[in-house]
Amino acid sequence: MSLFDHPRVEPLAATLRPEGFGDFFGQGHLTAEGSLLRRSIENDCFSSIIFTGPPGTGKTSLASIISKHTEADFIALSAIDSSVSEVRKAVKAADEARKFSGRKTVLFVDEIHRFNKAQQDSLLKDIENGTVRFIGATTHNPGFYLTPALCSRSLIFTLKPLEASAVKSLLEAKMTKIMKALEAELQFDEEGLKFLSENCEGDARRALTVIELAVKTAQSDKIGLEELRECLQVKSYKYDADAHYNAASAFIKSMRGSDPDAAVYWLAYMLEAGEDIRFIARRIMIFASEDVGNADPRALQLAVSASQAVDIVGMPEARIILSQAVTYCATAPKSNAAYKAVNLALEDVKNQRSQVIPMHLRDPRSSGYNPEEGDYVYPHNSKEAYVKQEYIGVESKYYQPVERGYETKIKERMDYWQSLRGEDDREESS
Known part of the structure; x- marks a missing residue:
């Protein structure tokens, strides 16, 4: 059997598109009896x-099911290659169908985020007057990529990557139809289907594409793990803007939660997806100050060194350096006292009257300096390298070290200075 024995043009996923909810797999949170989506469709309201969600999760299939369930004409366009004139042509056809036959039309626009603002807004009038029942599909966040006007007029449903069990059930249930569509009689072993279901990243379309390639290139009447592994090749990753920020968030929160295993996993996930190693290194440096801080000052030193090292070394060895920095930060004692301190101070600077710099702290060469209003006392001339001296002019408390790691010692030192200040106060009062 060779590739040339199959002149099929339509992808297998399109051939096997479900006819109704009964053979639609996954997305139970949307398609279950009594769900909002089901009620909206069944009541035709x-x-x-x-629909928003990763590729291969059923957005187009759901749109097709809706059109069949509501007995409507179905016009499918792709925002990748459709112009405003094509949209207007579809709307005109829908308007004529409604006037002359009373039939409704579902206008489905895939990759709707590819339309610019003007193109999206051009749909609003026909949605509002009922000329078309509009269904849009996007792999992006509608709040960022679609106009507020379109979002406000739409029910928005999020599809999730399919669970491995759902993909496996789909493949097993559709196997007879798959063989008929491909004009073949082959068998897939359980181990191979399990592997494919777990490694297609929840993308049913990709799983079916792999099955089709495996059948077309089969060298025997049985397809197993090795054949499917070869056809799958490299795992595909949905790593768009949302995935980028979500992965970074999971990465940071895992380090903050002192879970080195989770932190290394998300590090590996970002590296495998092709994330910029300098971006990862910057996040580690920020974390070392924001979440470790003075509980372990060495964390920032290590993070900076790691950032410099990965810039010099590059991948793939940079993964080792990043892993060292990540595991150190994840297991270091944590303190966000420095982070909180500067935020509190910034809040006062922004919202309160600016404090006048005390005369004894000013540069003696500056205009307006008057030594008669107070002399600066050099702390190193005292036994403790500490003197009671006003540095801000008002009572304030921004930096409050925690009793973890090295900040325990810092807190002890600050408490000791406070006790010296208290002794000074008592001596002055006496």
């Missing part, structure tokens, strides 16, 4: 729907 929606005007605009937006």
